[in-house]
Amino acid sequence: MLNQLTVQNFAIVQFLTLEFKRGMTTITGETGAGKSIAIDALGLCLGERADANMVRNGNEKAEISAHFTLQDTPQARLWLNNNDLENTDAINECFLRRTINKEGRSRAYINATPVPLSQLKSLGQLLVNIHGQHAHQSLLKSNIQLSILDEYADHHTLLQKVKDTYQGWHFLNKQLEQQRLNQQEKQARKQLLEYQIEELDAFSLAQGEFEQIEEEHKRLANSDALIETCQKGLDQLCDNDDVDVLSLLRNSVCALEKLADNDKNLENIVTTLQEALIQIEEASYDLRHFSENLEQDPEKFIQLENRMSEALSLSRKHQVSAQQLYSQHQKLKKEFKQLNNNDEQIQQLEKERHIAKNNYAKYAQKLSLSRLRYAKDLSQKISESIQQLNMRDGLFHINLQKNETQSMSPLGLDHVEFQVKTNAGQTLQNLVKIASGGELSRISLAMQVIISQRVAIPTLIFDEVDAGISGATASVVGKLLRRLGEKTQIFCVTHLPQVAGNGHQQMFVEKKSKGNSTNTTMVNLNKAQRINELARLLGADNITERTLANAQELLVQD
Structure with a gap:
């Protein structure tokens, strides 16, 4: 209050x-x-x-x-x-x-x-x-008429359910429309990806393979120089009949080992030379093994060169380095899979939208039935009220129809029309067409009083x-x-x-x-002032005893 x-x-x-x-x-x-x-x-x-x-x-x-x-x-x-x-x-x-x-x-x-x-x-x-x-003027609007009925029926909770389910359906519908708008563009992208992936699948480059090809290609390209250099190195280290590094080093070690017995200062030098001798022997063994495994394979070299050339060509086509070609292949396959999943997403969205529409229809139907029930009750009460307001032959009717062709809305699927009969012999007609200003005021007031009581x-x-x-x-x-x-x-x-x-x-x-x-x-x-004010409202130019008496009659006492 x-x-x-x-x-x-x-x-x-x-x-x-x-x-x-x-x-x-x-x-x-x-x-x-x-x-x-x-x-x-x-x-x-x-x-x-x-x-x-x-x-x-x-x-x-x-x-x-x-x-x-x-x-x-x-x-x-x-x-x-x-x-x-x-x-x-x-x-x-x-x-x-x-x-x-x-x-x-x-x-x-x-x-x-x-x-x-x-x-x-x-x-x-x-x-x-x-x-x-000016409330009675807004009464002529269909949306106001619907809100009056809902307020009388206390549909706040049910209306919120209808609005929530509508919003859920509307959101899914927007998503679905957007997915479909992008579908044509995605389909073209999908076709391009399919061609690119088939080409890369056919080439079938393994992870790290290009680096291996590049290394082996380089080795085969320089095989003659490698073999010649290895032979020369082996000859100098250990294979020369006249003199080589190993023979000279062995002789030096033997000589110094004999002298080390006489001078302990030579022991560290002998140890170092012995270690060097071991390392040179191991290096000679490894060099010989490497040299024996070197091959001159022109056919394999051509194969490697062709594969490397194709890899470089594909890398230029995809605008990546040859080393990145494998990861590019995987990336394209992942994108293609996602585009396939997009088709599944559309199907899933269609299912979810169908469920959301059914949920909306359930609450909209419940709202329609409740509106129909309360429309009858409110129509009767307003009819009784306007008859008391000197519209003795007045009849008020709320015509509520479920519009099956109407698009979904957050207020449900109902169309409402307030109809009235103001005089005997008339038929019910739309409130807009038949009610005068005074009649409209009385109908509006009757509604407001009835709704206010609820x-x-x-x-x-x-x-x-x-x-x-x-x-x-x-x-x-x-x-x-x-x-x-x-x-x-x-x-x-x-x-x-x-x-x-x-x-x-x-x-x-x-x-x-x-x-x-x-x-x-x-x-x-106060009471006296009220009587004087009522007398003024009665329209008297000069307030007389008679006017005051009329005013006093109008004053309702507690």
Whole structure:
């Protein structure tokens, strides 16, 4: 429930503090006095769009704060708890504040904690429901009609299921479309890869093979020089009949070994020479073995040269080095496999999309059946209500059809049409075609009252929703709103004395000008003041005893 509203430097309000009570509060005043300013300010405090023009001329910023009690609002308390925004000093109280500077930038606070505007708006929807003066015009739109039915049926959870399954289907559908768009390009790439891989498969180059070919090719290319050099080296080391390195070294070792017995200083030298002798013998053995295994194989050389040439040709074609040709082959095979997997991905996406569509259809069908059931109930209640509002032969009907040809949407597959019969002898027709402005206002008001009784929001605001209504109908409207005010807090901006007189309390809005400054004020009226205000609303140029008596009759006493 809204306890207090403080408005500072907002539009033509300099400063205003309003205390509110339970029940129905009517707000009246001269035309143009600013009866809706408090509602506009509250709307801003609940997260509505801010504008620099809202700041009073000559001031740096506007500030609006609202104080709510939450004893009867468990959903709001839960929301605050879930978002760590509870008022730790008083758990059943909540303070909202909004500031706007002259540049149009705004800040929002919940219980003195700065919050994004989205959070302020989310909480505000649990605290106050504002029915604007042009709400009956939006009633002609099909999407608004559908949302009214869903709100009455409390379809929030079911609608979320439909939206979630729709989003799942929509996401998969987009993925599938993208995969198919790329399919032609991928198919061309796949054909090229298939040709390249077949060519590389046929060549069948093993890992590290090119390096081996290159090494063996080099050896065969230089085999004559290698054989000649090896023979010469063997001759110098050990095969010369006259003199060679091994013979000379053996002789030196033998001679020095004999002398080492006489001089111990020669022992290290002898040891070194003996080691050198062993190494030369081993080197000679290895050189002989190498020389014996050298071959001159022109046929093999040609084979190696041809394979190396083909490898170099393929490497140029694939724009890699010959050493990278094997890894390029593996890379192409991996890409080809992935493209094959892409076909499988499309098949899998088609299966998943089919499942998602079935899930959507399940919840959409459940939503349709629920809408149909509540449409009958709401139609009957609205019919009864508008008949009470001096449309005695009025009949309201919600025509709900499941459109099988309609594309899937996050709101389901239903098409809704509000139909009405306003006079005897007429047939039901679309609301757009038959209802006058006054009739539309009464139908809209009946809906808002009926839906408000089902929605657990503690404060309801009706901003001139009685426009186009007068006489006996206005009296019925006033009584209807008063009965609703017995259960919840109601604010009603009105110009009708029959409605204003039904309020549990009444506030008067007045605009005053002084020099170049204009200021709007709002005050609570006592009983005598209310009677005078009702008399003014009755349209009397001069308030007489008779006018005051009529006004007193309109004032409903507690």
